[in-house]
Amino acid sequence: MASELTSPEHHGLEIGDLSAGFFLGLLTGEGHFGGDGRQPQVTLRMHTRHEDLFRWLQRTFPGSTLYGPYHHGGRSYFQWMARGPQLRQVVAPLVARHEHLLDAPAQERFREMCRRYAVALPPPAV
Numbered sequence: 001m002a003s004e005l006t007s008p009e010h011h012g013l014e015i016g017d018l019s020a021g022f023f024l025g026l027l028t029g030e031g032h033f034g035g036d037g038r039q040p041q042v043t044l045r046m047h048t049r050h051e052d053l054f055r056w057l058q059r060t061f062p063g064s065t066l067y068g069p070y071h072h073g074g075r076s077y078f079q080w081m082a083r084g085p086q087l088r089q090v091v092a093p094l095v096a097r098h099e100h101l102l103d104a105p106a107q108e109r110f111r112e113m114c115r116r117y118a119v120a121l122p123p124p125a126v
Helices: 002-006 017-030 048-060 084-097 104-116
Strands: 031-035 040-047 065-072 075-083
Touching (some): 017 031, 017 040, 017 084, 040 048, 040 084, 040 104, 048 065, 048 075, 075 084, 084 104
Antiparallel strands (some): 065 075
């Protein structure tokens, strides 16, 4: 996996199965599907020691935003967000295509975000 995560050819133009699975695992374990009341957003917040992973997210999902590092309350972390066209045209369709790989709580959070913010999705993969 490390070679795919750092490959110079991998610039978010096409997301392979390994990268998609890795991304879905991150979202299942650490991600948040929600919104700010006006638009949907997918958020991932983790310790600064995971900076390389956040840089991979930026390369893989151009148009997403990385905030931080933040340091407060004894914590140091980055926060990655996908919203707007990036979320609606890339991230949500990718998650929807592989939704069967999410656990039940992550599926419910994803579906609720899409329902609440009217995120149009492709038909589920069979």
